[in-house]
Amino acid sequence: MATQHSRSAARLMMAPAVVLLLGWMLVPLIMTLYFSFRKYLPLRGGDLGWVGFDNYVRFITSSAFWPAVQATLMIVGGVLLITVVLGVVLALLLDQPMWGQGIVRILVIAPFFVMPTVSALVWKNMFMDPVNGLFAHLWKAFGAEPVAWLSEASLPSIIMIVSWQWLPFATLILLTAIQSLDSEQLEAAEMDGAPALKRFWFIILPHLSRAITVVVLIQTIFLLSIFAEIFVTTQGSFGTRTLTYLIFQRVLESQNIGLGSAGGVYAIILANIVALFLMRIVGKNLDA
Amino acid sequence: MGRIVLDKVTKSFGDVQVIPPLDLTIEDGEFTVFVGPSGCGKSTLLRLIAGLEDVSTGQIRIDRQDATMVPPAKRGLAMVFQSYALYPHMSVRKNIAFPLRMAKLDQAEIDRRVTGAAEVLNLTDYLDRRPGQLSGGQRQRVAIGRAIVREPAAFLFDEPLSNLDAALRVGMRLEISELHERLKTTMIYVTHDQVEAMTMADKIVVLRAGNIEQVGSPLELYREPRNLFVAGFIGSPRMNFIEGPEAAKLGAKTIGIRPEHITVSDSEGPWSGVVSVSEHLGSDTYFHVHDTGLAETITVRADGEVGFRHGDRIHLTPRMDVMQRFDAEGLRIA
Ligand SMILES: Nc1ncnc2c1ncn2[C@@H]1O[C@H](COP(=O)(O)OP(=O)(O)OP(=O)(O)O)[C@@H](O)[C@H]1O
Ligand SMILES: [Mg+2]
Numbered sequence: 001m002a003t004q005h006s007r008s009a010a011r012l013m014m015a016p017a018v019v020l021l022l023g024w025m026l027v028p029l030i031m032t033l034y035f036s037f038r039k040y041l042p043l044r045g046g047d048l049g050w051v052g053f054d055n056y057v058r059f060i061t062s063s064a065f066w067p068a069v070q071a072t073l074m075i076v077g078g079v080l081l082i083t084v085v086l087g088v089v090l091a092l093l094l095d096q097p098m099w100g101q102g103i104v105r106i107l108v109i110a111p112f113f114v115m116p117t118v119s120a121l122v123w124k125n126m127f128m129d130p131v132n133g134l135f136a137h138l139w140k141a142f143g144a145e146p147v148a149w150l151s152e153a154s155l156p157s158i159i160m161i162v163s164w165q166w167l168p169f170a171t172l173i174l175l176t177a178i179q180s181l182d183s184e185q186l187e188a189a190e191m192d193g194a195p196a197l198k199r200f201w202f203i204i205l206p207h208l209s210r211a212i213t214v215v216v217l218i219q220t221i222f223l224l225s226i227f228a229e230i231f232v233t234t235q236g237s238f239g240t241r242t243l244t245y246l247i248f249q250r251v252l253e254s255q256n257i258g259l260g261s262a263g264g265v266y267a268i269i270l271a272n273i274v275a276l277f278l279m280r281i282v283g284k285n286l287d288a
Numbered sequence: 289m290g291r292i293v294l295d296k297v298t299k300s301f302g303d304v305q306v307i308p309p310l311d312l313t314i315e316d317g318e319f320t321v322f323v324g325p326s327g328c329g330k331s332t333l334l335r336l337i338a339g340l341e342d343v344s345t346g347q348i349r350i351d352r353q354d355a356t357m358v359p360p361a362k363r364g365l366a367m368v369f370q371s372y373a374l375y376p377h378m379s380v381r382k383n384i385a386f387p388l389r390m391a392k393l394d395q396a397e398i399d400r401r402v403t404g405a406a407e408v409l410n411l412t413d414y415l416d417r418r419p420g421q422l423s424g425g426q427r428q429r430v431a432i433g434r435a436i437v438r439e440p441a442a443f444l445f446d447e448p449l450s451n452l453d454a455a456l457r458v459g460m461r462l463e464i465s466e467l468h469e470r471l472k473t474t475m476i477y478v479t480h481d482q483v484e485a486m487t488m489a490d491k492i493v494v495l496r497a498g499n500i501e502q503v504g505s506p507l508e509l510y511r512e513p514r515n516l517f518v519a520g521f522i523g524s525p526r527m528n529f530i531e532g533p534e535a536a537k538l539g540a541k542t543i544g545i546r547p548e549h550i551t552v553s554d555s556e557g558p559w560s561g562v563v564s565v566s567e568h569l570g571s572d573t574y575f576h577v578h579d580t581g582l583a584e585t586i587t588v589r590a591d592g593e594v595g596f597r598h599g600d601r602i603h604l605t606p607r608m609d610v611m612q613r614f615d616a617e618g619l620r621i622a
Binding site: 182184185187188189190191192193194195198202203206207209 | 338339340359360361365366367369370371373374375376377378386387390391434438
């Protein structure tokens, strides 16, 4: 039968991609699992054999672990909150007809094209530097004491930098969602006596719920693993050591691959817990 | 109460004047239909009355009060949109209750009115469904329900039946007419379908390019169309227009005769021609007659039993008492 043939042909055609993807995912995963049960110190004796759950116990009992989990969740949560709220506001504004709409839209999207390392460096040196940064000048202009952003308000600073990068993504998705809203619905609500704020609350926001879900899920995936922004700014100090950064330090700074791998497994577990949690709250929006 | 007066109202989008100065009075309780070809400004006019569009100049009065600058919510009008514009994430109950919630009525009153509207519109079984789970006709009824619970001064309908299939359209047409009989509220209804206009209206407003061509009851427009445009627009199938010597004989530039006012026969009649197409509808038969020497085609309505076929030569007798005459400007000669 034709469909049978085409189905098996399709399987055959897809096979290379599937095998490649599987390998791509499985090889690192299995290697991580393998190393997490071994004592492996490349500069201090190399592979020193099986150690059971030693690495896991050490990683989780280290004083750095829970603060790292907390920092990770704070950054993810903070960035999600800022990007979704500001994204909705920006999308609403960009949806208004205005002069120079095309250019404004491109400008709003631009930050997304700046590499994380570059944007973090720009923020660190141009804006947040306590002596020469623009913020310092601004503070001085108002007669205030400049803030040493990255050491005194390190976590908020990082959240700010990362939000700046992800805001365009959120705005873009939410803008397309707003544009797909049937304008007659808004007019009907207007005639039904709903003022602007209630139209937003009862009509626009429910319409956006699905797009917000998508933004939250996609951003979470990427935000759980941010690294460059921390690496070039605080190097994980001042309470900005996320789980990813902690693993990096264990593997490269302490040269302990086994311990780092155990951390990697914890990171996978954390990511899944967060994903499960998110799916619970927002995932039902995707069904409807 | 719902007496709506438009006083020299105009509307321009940028440089384009869509509605030239227009005066119109809609009496309280009247079922008024705006009818006209696509793009003639029917929706624009309705939206001006609703307040969704600002008038460029002129005044709109609702119950003697100047409503020109009043926001839509405060005009006391309810609108049913062509796309229904139901709120997709709310249940039918919530959709219907929405205007009442916005008006901050207490819950008991809201429930009472929603239940009442649902009974009137046969929606009781669907109150907990979402609009997405309803058929087109049911959605239409929800949209109407949302309008009636507010007890507005007037209803505005913008082509509410155009998304429905033919059978359902006839049914809903009746339901809306019945609703009007029961509520006796002013209704303004936009359509481009002249059958809807004829069957539902107390008063028809025929529009062309933003201009009112004629205002009158369905029968007035049918019997005494003011000009060629109205004569051609009202009535189905279209009125036959004949120019040339045949018209000159009656002292007119153009004469018009409706298909139902011509009798056919195989032997006698002043006009004759060849049947090109005959459409058998069962109750009626429409003949499209060529080669009459009068006009390209003459359409004739005959009894369903009359059985001429393609190629038959037939004779036509117009009823002279209902023959319309039009002068060179296209105006009807009384
Ligand atoms: N927002 C607008 N900007 C510019 N022109 C418009 C706008 N809305 C309507 N028009 C123009 O006004 C004219 C009347 O439009 P309107 O929608 O009132 O037509 P209509 O009679 O409702 O037609 P239809 O039967 O197709 O719905 C059209 O020529 C249309 O192009
Ligand atoms: Mg229209």
